[in-house]
Amino acid sequence: MLTKDKEHIHMKHSPTTTSYLNRDLSWIEFNWRVMQEAQDADTPLLEKARFLSIVTSNLDEFISVRVAGIQDQIRAGFTRRDFSGYSPSGLHKRLSKRVDKMVTEQYRTYRDLTRQLHKEGIVFVEYEDLNMSQKELMEAYYQNIIFPVLTPMAVDQSRPFPLVHSQYVYLAVLLDKEEQNDEEEPFFAILQIPSNLSRFIPLPQRSNSKKRQFIMIEELIKHHIHTLFTGYAPVAVHEFRITRNSDLMINEEGAEDLIEEIEKELRKRRRGVPVRLEIEKGFHPTALALLQEEFEISDFVFEIEGPLDLSFLRNFANSLKGYSHLNYPPIEPAYPAEFLDHDDFFAVLREKDVLVYHPYESFEAVNDFIVQSAEDPDVMAIKMTLYRVSGNSPLIQSLAYAAESGKQVTVVVELKARFDEERNIAWARTLEKAGCHVVYGLLGLKTHAKITLVVRQEESSLKRYVHVGTGNYNGNTAKAYTDLSLFTADPVIGSDASELFNQITGYSDIREWQAFTVAPTGMRSTLFELFQREAKHAEAGRPARIIAKMNSLSNQEMIDELYESSRSGVQIDLIIRGVCCLRPGITGLSENITVRSIVDRFLEHSRIYYFENGGHPEVWLSSADWMTRNLTRRIELMCPVYDDGLKHTIVRILKLSLHDNVKARYLLPNGNYERVQDGDTALRSQFEAIQVSTWKNNESAT
Incomplete structure (x- = not known):
């Protein structure tokens, strides 16, 4: 069976802590480099928007996992320094300053981007900027589309603070009763901005104008907040966003059913300890005090000058049509020439190995290899690892078809792939229903290898065909990530591939690998x-x-x-x-x-x-x-x-x-x-x- 590598004891020299850079501070430097792409004058404007979205998504994951882990160490009284010389508390202080500086620069970049977009006729407007016709249309949109899905949630003695979901945008609302005594405390409520509606709302274009105008959904809701609290007068309405600890603490050894254990932990994730609080600039101090008391958070509080959660910019950039000059020129992945004029992958691979370079060459070659393997009557078995798969993956359909056709199909599904747990659970159940042998890997280990083994009857013997990749079996990310795919029928690699799957799925002693x-x-x-x-x-x-x-x-x-x-x-x-x-x-x-x-x-x-x-x-x-x-x-x-x-x-x-x-x-x-x-x-x-x-x-x- 696969067990952990023995500790390496060879050490000629013992560098000091000054010989190493800190992992988390190094990550901050990486996200700065991503943001610099949004600041580069040569980057097209809508690509800048996408880079700013990536900065936000990266930072969300970093804080919900890495910073959350550091805070856990501090609460546990852990003081030991890491090999770069940082204690948890010292690192936390340094990260807080670096993140604050990054967010400030991110929103300065955002404001600069909106000014540049304005010159191109793409404009975000405030409600007060709308003309009468636009206001009438937005009134109808609010009443017919937005209002029915809003749920104001009061917080008082009879109604405790509701669950606030991680990384969703909310409004904090302070209210006065219209007949209220001036000495009474204001009433408090929160309101989630609907996540199933577009964050940005296009306004109708004027007949004589090429300008494209948009209004943020929270801007529209703020203007109509009085419709949700009749008999009360809004005192302050501000956006906030909480980030919770999203790391899963899975007790694999004590779990009778791994899927049930992960599903239980996913439910806990919704109530993870708050790690970061983002608030709109000018946030009312009374409302802020209430949030900080509820979330028990005093540091990692960031005041934002702009719309919270810039990850919406990716969808915004993708939604704009007719602005090809504001995007990178499109790249159409070429189908690998080695397979282009051949219907039979196996015949090609019997002659030579094939390398495919994504995204310049199409991931469809990988899909087609699995499709042919599923449909070929001479294929006896397909074995595959799945770590992250796209939502509409044809691979799942092909594997299910192969199993239903009587082939031996084994799929190693990694249920613990962070933030893909729910999707992978769904795939696992789909494949099991189709008759695939679904394996969830080994205790305490994630299966991150990317490999497919196809066993085919040819004449009087079985022949193995292997695909090995540096990236996931995900057709969507294969369009945006640079990765390599190796297709081979080399018998030594095929033998090792069989042994690897045997070690993952069964009981096999460790042997000397011939290739791997x-x-x-x-x-x-x-x-x-x-x-x-x-x-x-x-x-x-x-x-x-x-x-x-x-x-x-x-x-x-x-x-x-x-x-x-x-x-x-x-x-x-x-x-x-x-x-x-x-x-x-x-x-x-x-x-x-x-x-x-x-x-x-x-x-x-x-x-x-x-x-x-x-x-x-x-x-x-x-x-x-x-x-x-x-x-x-x-x-x-x-x-x-x-x-x-x-x-x-x-x-x-x-x-x-x-x-x-x-x-x-x-x-x-x-x-x-x-x-x-x-x-x-x-x-x-x-x-x-x-x-x-x-x-x-x-x-x-x-």
């Missing part, structure tokens, strides 16, 4: 061996280099091993989109290490690991970042790429990232990032990667 390396049983120790091999090559004067592309690097032992390799003379180039706790460029420690981050139109998501190996390069694709959770608490996969042509293509992808001087930023030893200024000619890696089909054809020809 798997977490948590051995990935970390294998990576250490690869680092140390490069160090030996460097010390012997042979070619030695590591290029690693990932989302995050935060495991202390991995960082220490990279430091050791650097001191041995190995050139190490890290391409890390998000969190990085390693300090590059420190004399005697990391002077041979560079770290760069690329934030651009698409989310850099692929995990690629390259080792020079004395002139005999190895290339690996992986599901795992170099974080403690990936290496010790998840089932993760590293798969080698054997085909030389595919290796060349992947190296070209890595080199593009290393030469990006438009959207890349260098990490400095102090933890700050600065834009790369190298080269006389601008190179934007994501725009160059559009030519991937041409590269692949050239690599195949050579």
Whole structure:
């Protein structure tokens, strides 16, 4: 069975806390880089709106999970410092200041964006700006559409404070009774802004104007607040938003039914401890005192100058038609040329391995591979891991069809994929009803590996076909994330794929993998061996280099091993989109290490690991970042790429990232990032990667 990797005890040097950057502060730096895309003069206006939406969504998750965990530690009296030197209370204070600064800058950027949109004829208006005709239309919209779904909730001795849902926008309302004595306390009520109605309401265009006007739904509700409290006079009406602790505390060992346990925890999530309170600028002090008393929150309170929750900007930008000049030019993913003129995936893969680079090449190839496998009468079995799946995924339908057709279908569904728990529970039940064998992984481990195994009867034997990906089986995110898919019929990889599924679904002793390396049983120790091999090559004067592309690097032992390799003379180039706790460029420690981050139109998501190996390069694709959770608490996969042509293509992808001087930023030893200024000619890696089909054809020809 899969068990956790043994602790690595090799340590030649023990760096001090100043050798590391803090994980959470590093994440803040990443979200700053996202916001800088919304501030970049070269970013189209509606793309700026989308980046501001992403900043909000990122910050919501960070606060509901990471900051919530720090607050839990403080309440528990935990004072131990992490390996970067921060205690929970010290880190919490630092994060509070950094988040406050970020939010202030975010809303300054928002106000600048609305001014730029105004010049393009896209205008957010206040109720007082409406003309008589518009007011009449909005009156009808309020009465017919909004008013029927509003539920004012009074708070008094007979009606306790109602449940306030996390990350929803509410109005706090202070009221005076029309016949009230001046000395009486004002009445208090709250009102949820309907989440099932559009946050922004388009106003009819005037016949002689190209201007597009919008009004926020809360602006309309505020103006009509008196309709909800007849006999009372509104004193103050202000927006607020609470963020709760959203991490699930699942007792897997004590759970008789994992689905029931997770569903129970999901219900608890709705009542999670409040972590952050956002309030509209000018919030009435009496109303604020009532909220702070109810939520027991004194810090992480942010006053916002603008509409709360800018995540609505994504839908707003997507809803505007006729503004192509305010968006990036559309990219139509190419169907992989290797499969384009063939009806039979299996015939292609018997001849050669195939690499697909998303989103430049279509995820439909993955869907079609599963569809063909489900429909092919010679396919005996399909085994697949599912971590995050799109809402209308054809993969689910194909797997269900395959099971109903009598094939052996095994699906490892990860119920603990954060914020996708409910959806994955629904998929699991759908697949079980269709006759699939649904497995929920191993106790205490998340199944994060992305792999599909298809077993097919061919002549007198069975043949295995495998898909390994760096990203999820999600057709929606495959349009916005850069990821790699490897299709292969290599018998060694196929044998390892069978063994991996056997270890997840049954009882199998750990064996020596022929191709794969798997977490948590051995990935970390294998990576250490690869680092140390490069160090030996460097010390012997042979070619030695590591290029690693990932989302995050935060495991202390991995960082220490990279430091050791650097001191041995190995050139190490890290391409890390998000969190990085390693300090590059420190004399005697990391002077041979560079770290760069690329934030651009698409989310850099692929995990690629390259080792020079004395002139005999190895290339690996992986599901795992170099974080403690990936290496010790998840089932993760590293798969080698054997085909030389595919290796060349992947190296070209890595080199593009290393030469990006438009959207890349260098990490400095102090933890700050600065834009790369190298080269006389601008190179934007994501725009160059559009030519991937041409590269692949050239690599195949050579």
